[in-house]
Amino acid sequence: MSLRLAEDIEKFVGRYSIGRDSNPYDTTGSQHFLRIKIPGGVLSSDQFREIALLSSKYGRGFAEITDRQDIQLHWIRAEDSLGIFGVMDKMGFTTDMCGQGFGGAKYGDVRNVVCCPVSGIERNEIFDSYPLAKEITRFFTGNPDFLDLPRKFKISISGCGADCTRAVINDLAFVAVRSEGVTGFTILIGGSVGPSLPGPRLAKPTRIFIEPKEVFDVAVAVVEIHRDYGNRESKAKARFKWLVEAWGLEKFISILENKIGREFPRYDGPVFIRRADHEGVQPQKIEGYWYINIPILGGRLTSSLMIQIADLADKFGNGELRLTPTQNIIIPNVKEDSKKTVLETLAKTGFSMNGSKTRWLSVGCSSDFCGKATDMHAKKMLKDIVEYLEEYFGVETLNDLGLRINVSGCPHDCGASLVSDIGLIGKQIKVNDCLIQVYDIFIGGSTGEKPSLGICIEKNVPAEELKFRVASLITSYIRNRKTGEDIGNFYKKHSNEKLKNSLGIRR
């Protein structure tokens, strides 16, 4: 073995890996993906350009913004990977460790730490949490003590008062709050909407109050609890939610307090105080500066678009970009007098800056690569539905509704469809000896102030009918809702039979 290869492997193991694009239907020809962790979603235009070049050279010119603020490339060949890792190392980025490929409850790692994408610039922010996201990331990256967790571990941290990080679907979520005039954090634990046991769970609020200086220690202590007490007998029971459910909150808090060495004060205030996903164009903390959130809808874009966005950030911002947990990109620090030019340029480039809010709020998974679904795939499905709804209802009506539509290609629910207003979860069924892609429709899921899991109101809807069904569902809601009633509450009060009746196709 050459010395160079040995040195490279030694340098990269534990910090870099490529995941497998299973793809038994061979629709894409991709064998591996590269999931680049962008801590807190913050990167420079130069780094974004560099990733665009990697995508151009190795990923057929495509990249995906994920809902954990990563950037994912496909068509990565194992033989090119050390060269790619070398470029990433210079940029200061690492990857997921993709331990889910192993059998058994082992080799889990801490995933990209999700953070409010407008930390430090958002008006009325409670706490700028990005430095904490970076500190937590730095500690866990390549740390041999934390590369063999029972399973992956997801952390989020938000300081804007809204649930833009979707706290309830994380294993550990830090949320900035104010208690009796003092700023600190409360934590939620044990969230995960995937089907692993004990099934989809929203993270539970612990009602404890943590000082900002304790956040790092608490993060480490909670991941240690997962590592040391998590179930290692069964992969299906190895997510942190299983332990949280088995222990209950009281036992968890007691063990955490023992590790930290003090009792935490109780926090009984609200976890979130407003709803915001930082969509569109918003004024920043400093007067005269704006951030512009570009809707990508599904997060997939070409390397040439990436370079154009990076150029805009250089020319009209401060050369910085932020990736959002709903697969969009923010150009921050745009001056008042440049705002119009940036928006016009983005519109000319093809971004729907005047589209509905749903474009900014919705998420679609990468089902065309993972191999657990067939066409019509989640991202394409999402685009098809949103475009149809905009045409059918008009942008103004959709904005009034502010609906989040998340689409997942398979029951693993990578798109977190169970916590969206309208959630579509795909699966394959056999019809006349052919496997066809169908979707189950869930409704009333939400994050934030009143989190809930959606309820399934119809199963096995053929992909080509889905947009018409969703339109019917929204029509029924618009016609019959009471003032101020959200779509979840509206539909949850009806019987399943009535709900099904509202799903008739209206073209």
Next chain:
Amino acid sequence: MIKDKLRVEKVSEGLYRLDTRGLVCPYPQLLVIRALNSLSSKDVLEVLIDNPPSVRDIPPILEERGYKVDVIQLDNMTWKMLVRVSK
């Protein structure tokens, strides 16, 4: 620990062993190919592997290069891959 994984161990005359357990893609594949390049014809490389994606990926890649590959499942999480260098 990782240094141990990078080493090809001579088990007996003509039989070498590479232990890739605990390594994710792309490392098992890269290590196996590099190890094979350093062996002589008629040598056999025994690879211990516990990463299912690598178990699926590596044999077709080696077979395409003319190697003969036999995969034996040792338990529900470990495989032994026997690669014959002679093409």
